[in-house]
Amino acid sequence: MLWRGGLERLILRSAEAKGSDIIRTAHRFFSNGLVPKEGFLEKVTDLRLPHEWFPVARSIKRRVTLHVGPTNSGKTYAALQRLREAATGVYCGPLRLLAWETADRLNASGVPCNTITGQEKRHVEKAHHTAMTIEMADTAQKYDAAVVDEIQMMASPDRGFAFTRALLGLATPELHVCGDPAAVPLVEQFCRETGDELQVKHYERLSPLKSSRQALGSLMEVRAGDCIIAFSRTQIYNIKKEIETKTRHRCCVVYGSLPQETRSRQAALFNDEDSGYDVLVASDAVGMGLNLNIRRIIFSSIYKFDGFERRMLTSSEAKQIAGRAGRFASQYPEGEVTCLEPRDLGALKYLLKQPPETITEAGLFPTFDQLQLFATRRPNWSLNRILENFAVSARLSPAFFLQDCSDMVETSRHLGDLPLPLADMYIFAISPVKSDDPASMGALYKFAQEHLAAGKVRMKRVLNAGTMKVPKTQNALSELESLHNILSLYIWLSYRLPESFDERETAEEQKGLCEMLIEQGLKVVGTPVMRKAKTRRMIPVASEQQLP
Numbered sequence: 039m040l041w042r043g044g045l046e047r048l049i050l051r052s053a054e055a056k057g058s059d060i061i062r063t064a065h066r067f068f069s070n071g072l073v074p075k076e077g078f079l080e081k082v083t084d085l086r087l088p089h090e091w092f093p094v095a096r097s098i099k100r101r102v103t104l105h106v107g108p109t110n111s112g113k114t115y116a117a118l119q120r121l122r123e124a125a126t127g128v129y130c131g132p133l134r135l136l137a138w139e140t141a142d143r144l145n146a147s148g149v150p151c152n153t154i155t156g157q158e159k160r161h162v163e164k165a166h167h168t169a170m171t172i173e174m175a176d177t178a179q180k181y182d183a184a185v186v187d188e189i190q191m192m193a194s195p196d197r198g199f200a201f202t203r204a205l206l207g208l209a210t211p212e213l214h215v216c217g218d219p220a221a222v223p224l225v226e227q228f229c230r231e232t233g234d235e236l237q238v239k240h241y242e243r244l245s246p247l248k249s250s251r252q253a254l255g256s257l258m259e260v261r262a263g264d265c266i267i268a269f270s271r272t273q274i275y276n277i278k279k280e281i282e283t284k285t286r287h288r289c290c291v292v293y294g295s296l297p298q299e300t301r302s303r304q305a306a307l308f309n310d311e312d313s314g315y316d317v318l319v320a321s322d323a324v325g326m327g328l329n330l331n332i333r334r335i336i337f338s339s340i341y342k343f344d345g346f347e348r349r350m351l352t353s354s355e356a357k358q359i360a361g362r363a364g365r366f367a368s369q370y371p372e373g374e375v376t377c378l379e380p381r382d383l384g385a386l387k388y389l390l391k392q393p394p395e396t397i398t399e400a401g402l403f404p405t406f407d408q409l410q411l412f413a414t415r416r417p418n419w420s421l422n423r424i425l426e427n428f429a430v431s432a433r434l435s436p437a438f439f440l441q442d443c444s445d446m447v448e449t450s451r452h453l454g455d456l457p458l459p460l461a462d463m464y465i466f467a468i469s470p471v472k473s474d475d476p477a478s479m480g481a482l483y484k485f486a487q488e489h490l491a492a493g494k495v496r497m498k499r500v501l502n503a504g505t506m507k508v509p510k511t512q513n514a515l516s517e518l519e520s521l522h523n524i525l526s527l528y529i530w531l532s533y534r535l536p537e538s539f540d541e542r543e544t545a546e547e548q549k550g551l552c553e554m555l556i557e558q559g560l561k562v563v564g565t566p567v568m569r570k571a572k573t574r575r576m577i578p579v580a581s582e583q584q585l586p
């Protein structure tokens with residue numbers, strides 16, 4: 039009995055970095071019919087000391103530099119300067135676009151840098167540096183220096199945990215953390231708990247950003263270098279159409295459901311002075327850390343639908359977006375911000391003037407190992423039931439909140455009748471499926487079904503060959519975006535379940551074709567004159583009836 043207690047302590051201490059073997063041992067131990075000791079589950083759901091989950095980081099004396107200031111104040115630049123000088127290093131940021139931008143910058147400055155995101159891995163010869171999306175951060179790997187960007191995202195209800203995990207868990211003697219001053223007290227508290235040495239550096243905006251005295255009033259008034267912000271796809275295309283019909287300007291677009299690669303190319307087209315595209319119409323997908331050649335930000339509205347309700351932007355969101363104008367060292371030395379409608383001007387100015395609100399809680403989420411241990415006494419429970427019950431039992435210290443896992447719960451419910459092993463179900467549940475897109479959810483179900491039944495997921499069994507053409511309407515474009523989504527999902531799964539999802543190359547080819555068609559479509563969707571569309575072979579999603 040004594041050694042079992044010791045084993046439990048070991049499991050809890052080592053859960054993150056080197057725990058999986060121990061957890062497996064524990065599983066064998068418990069699954070042999072031995073019932074865990076009283077109080078064991080209370081320990082598993084005790085999340086009050088998350089810094090203890092990262093023994094590799096705790097074994098290093100870390101010096102943390104917190105770079106804080108308003109947007110465009112050179113925080114990320116300063117952190118990347120230090121990263122460049124380190125022999126090995128990692129950059130962890132909130133967006134794929136930002137990971138790519140950072141890797142491109144490092145590569146261009148002679149520091150070979152890989153890129154890793156959930157859906158892609160680009161290896162560069164002789165690279166000892168990697169830029170990645172925060173969810174990919176590896177807490178078992180040691181680095182000479184590491185950067186965590188946009189740390190205020192710790193407070194994000196659905197992604198905060200990835201930032202908390204990177205902050206507490208990156209194993210490096212030199213950690214640079216960038217972000218909003220709102221995060222200072224919490225980072226100070228965490229560094230006291232971890233025993234890390236902390237230095238806070240404050241930055242000032244490098245180039246001025248002024249609020250216009252007047253609203254734009256009409257899209258006829260747009261000028262080169264303007265970026266109009268809108269919060270729905272339809273609005274984005276309506277604005278693009280109006281600008282291209284009524285003025286001589288041509289628009290690039292950037293929004294969430296557009297493929298990442300297309301977004302990057304649209305941003306590059308807009309940044310290129312000679313491309314003929316001089317206006318950007320974008321959602322708040324451009325709102326964080328990115329460096330674009332924007333002279334003026336124009337909010338078409340200061341209200342957005344956030345998935346639950348139509349609400350006013352927060353002060354932090356408005357500032358992040360406004361901060362894209364007049365980036366230092368860009369074509370425009372001074373930025374300007376305004377709105378389209380005169381009625382929004384007062385509220386916008388108010389939002390931009392608000393002092394940053396201090397963050398008081400960071401997101402936290404149990405590791406898979408912890409969930410698995412929690413499930414040892416309930417072998418028949420589904421993942422959604424485990425998650426819901428874990429959430430009820432979890433104990434956290436006041437500096438943390440438990441991450442919103444409603445998407446995971448919904449996805450595992452959706453796959454509920456498939457008797458997948460817990461580990462596989464977990465992978466499907468955290469996959470980047472669009473839960474509001476029935477085609478994407480349908481494809482995930484078929485992927486899981488094939489994986490379970492055959493151990494091989496042949497794309498042609500789930501997707502059916504057909505003819506695809508350049509989309510001429512918003513609906514056709516939306517269908518193509520959805521297909522792109524499904525192919526991205528296959529690729530994402532191929533990195534986690536490579537034996538079943540072994541057609542990554544084909545999926546990447548099809549995804550590339552999809553991107554090309556979408557990009558051609560962007561030239562015509564929203565513009566008044568339709569060109570003759572070209573036709574290409576593509577694979578649209580099969581309907582239920584077409585499946586064997």
Ligand SMILES: Nc1ncnc2c1ncn2[C@@H]1O[C@H](COP(=O)(O)OP(=O)(O)OP(=O)(O)O)[C@@H](O)[C@H]1O
Nearest residue numbers: 108109110111112113114115327329361365366367
């Ligand atoms: N000392 C510098 N020398 C040259 N360029 C600089 C310097 N500092 C910053 N820049 C450039 O200014 C721009 C803004 O800097 P950076 O991206 O670091 O700002 P930031 O404070 O991180 O902004 P955000 O909060 O929006 O992420 C970048 O293009 C960066 O390369």
Ligand SMILES: [Mg+2]
Nearest residue numbers: 113114216327
């Ligand atoms: Mg930055």
